[in-house]
Amino acid sequence: MELSVGEVAKRTGVKVSALHFYEQKGLIYSWRNEGNQRRYDRSVIRRVSVIKAAQQVGLSLEEIASAFESLPKHKAPSNKEWREMATAWRDQLEHRINQLKALQSDLDGCIGCGCLSLDSCNLRNPDDERAKAHIGESLLTNPEDPL
Template sequence: MDLSIGEVAKRSGVKVSALHFYEQKNLISSHRNSGNQRRYQRSVLRRIAVIKAAQQVGLSLQEISNALDSLPKNKAPTRQQWEKMSRAWYDDLEHRIQQLKALQEDLGGCIGCGCLSLENCSLRNPDDIRAQEHSGESLLTDPD
């Protein structure tokens, strides 16, 4: 049974405008009925749930799109397909978690240090590693 855009919005908790946006980005797909109205297969609800979960953990739409490309477009992913896709995100998410933990631990010291210096900042330039290759404004223009 196909769903209207309003039904998909209601069941997924996503605004109609977001569904249009997801469709423009090829994250979800629909077809047109004889009355030229959008219709979605029920499996779109699973794809939207994946998109929402991925956004909640901070993945970009491009990262989500790349992952969804490995899943079938018009049917719900199997458990194995979902696990394979989520494993691909694991290392990236673990790295982000470690970065956030480091920020959490150092943020108080940074705010309290008063140096106001990007050149010597323990968050932006730990152990002054940038001094080996860069100085001054290169820190602002060259994020590597």
């Protein structure tokens, strides 16, 4: 069964512009009918639902796209394929949860610390990660650096 972009938007609760964006990013796929209108397979509804759920737990569109690469593009993934993707995300989310718990433990000490040191701050420079690739640089001289 093929659906129009408006039908997909209505059934998923996502704006048409978001669907176009997801398609541009390679997260969902459509084809054009004889009238040059976008048409989607019904399986796109599940993909959009998974995208929304993944975003709610903090996964980026890049992470979602990477996970979707292993799924078939123009048909519904099997239960096994969804499960494998979910398992990878579960491990990734568990890692993030552990990082957030560590951050939560350090936050009280950091707020009262007042050290103003980007080099030794455990929140901005955990386990002195900056020292591995940025000898002598500081965050103040390179604000584009994500660490």
